[in-house]
Amino acid sequence: MNRRLVGTIFLLVALLALAAGAARGELTLIYRNAVTLCLSCLGLVP
Amino acid sequence: MNSPGLAPATGSRPAGRTGKGSNRRSVWQLVSLVAANLYALPVLKHLPYPFLHCYACPLAIGACPVGTVQYFLSLGRAPLFTLGALGAVGAWWGRRTCGWLCPFGFIQELGYRLGRRLRLPPVRVSNRHSWTRWVVTVLLVMLLPLAVHEPWFCKLCPAGTLEAGVPWLALDPALRAMAGPLFGVKLAILVGLAVAVLVVKRPFCRFACPLGLFYGLANRFSRQHLEVDSRCTGCGWCRELCPMEHEVWVDPRSSQCILCLECTRCRHVRLVSGGVPPTAKGE
Numbered sequence: 001m002n003r004r005l006v007g008t009i010f011l012l013v014a015l016l017a018l019a020a021g022a023a024r025g026e027l028t029l030i031y032r033n034a035v036t037l038c039l040s041c042l043g044l045v046p
Numbered sequence: 047m048n049s050p051g052l053a054p055a056t057g058s059r060p061a062g063r064t065g066k067g068s069n070r071r072s073v074w075q076l077v078s079l080v081a082a083n084l085y086a087l088p089v090l091k092h093l094p095y096p097f098l099h100c101y102a103c104p105l106a107i108g109a110c111p112v113g114t115v116q117y118f119l120s121l122g123r124a125p126l127f128t129l130g131a132l133g134a135v136g137a138w139w140g141r142r143t144c145g146w147l148c149p150f151g152f153i154q155e156l157g158y159r160l161g162r163r164l165r166l167p168p169v170r171v172s173n174r175h176s177w178t179r180w181v182v183t184v185l186l187v188m189l190l191p192l193a194v195h196e197p198w199f200c201k202l203c204p205a206g207t208l209e210a211g212v213p214w215l216a217l218d219p220a221l222r223a224m225a226g227p228l229f230g231v232k233l234a235i236l237v238g239l240a241v242a243v244l245v246v247k248r249p250f251c252r253f254a255c256p257l258g259l260f261y262g263l264a265n266r267f268s269r270q271h272l273e274v275d276s277r278c279t280g281c282g283w284c285r286e287l288c289p290m291e292h293e294v295w296v297d298p299r300s301s302q303c304i305l306c307l308e309c310t311r312c313r314h315v316r317l318v319s320g321g322v323p324p325t326a327k328g329e
Contacts, residue, residue, distance in 0.1 A: 003266070010264070014129070014137055017130030019130070021128070027127065030127065033117040034114070
């Protein structure tokens with residue numbers, strides 16, 4: 001199949017996923033995770 | 047384009063272009079490093095960076111996409127927004143953000159330049175071993191977060207150690223007292239990588255980065271990609287210029303190409319943007 005067509009389909013699917021994720025409130029979850037200082041992620045044992 | 051596996055010829059280097067692409071890319075990388083750490087804009091932590099940068103970094107303004115994917119998988123949810131955003135970037139630019147924006151890639155390139163200044167002998171490691179990225183991605187980013195609900199890639203990530211672990215331990219004595227054996231492992235990985243970058247080109251990007259793997263898959267059909275013309279002799283100059291040691295003449299759309307455009311200093315390699323080669327635009 002034409003690479004350009006595959007790329008276009010991939011782009012459309014990606015944009016659809018992006019919109020679906022935003023619609024179901026994923027931005028709030030991303031923010032909550034990003035602002036929480038994860039001690040285990042720092043290699044620390046609380 | 048020449049057939050894959052063409053043996054590099056010797057002494058037949060084509061005349062090169064004398065662009066300032068390398069300097070321009072360094073400026074982009076530096077601006078990205080600063081912009082990714084403008085803590086004055088924490089509202090952007092709703093959005094994942096298009097490159098690997100630890101969100102636990104004291105100055106980070108965005109969210110690490112790899113950390114976010116693990117977090118969603120550990121909750122048993124599909125990270126639609128993050129994958130969609132990365133997919134959209136990859137569909138257009140392929141792995142270009144690795145070459146132009148990623149702060150951790152930039153740091154590794156600076157390390158390699160330092161190694162040249164110190165006159166350390168460079169070690170050439172073949173990209174044939176890049177299958178290790180699949181192991182890292184499937185095991186640490188997907189399976190372990192799903193199974194044990196912990197972000198295991200983050201627990202070992204050297205970018206996180208450099209950008210978050212070390213700064214936090216330096217800033218907060220209370221955290222220092224809590225450092226356990228796992229931090230020793232993280233630090234050992236970071237030190238090993240720091241030594242490796244002095245002699246090997248971007249080792250983390252080539253053999254471990256899950257984001258590079260994702261974007262690399264998109265390289266196969268991205269709008270922007272490289273093209274090698276039929277006059278290429280396979281002299282290997284592009285591989286020497288390439289910060290990923292990629293053999294451009296073998297596969298211009300390889301998952302190892304970060305579209306840094308260093309190889310376009312050779313007149314036989316060019317960037318095709320939006321599916322239209324530059325000559326068709328009247329270059």
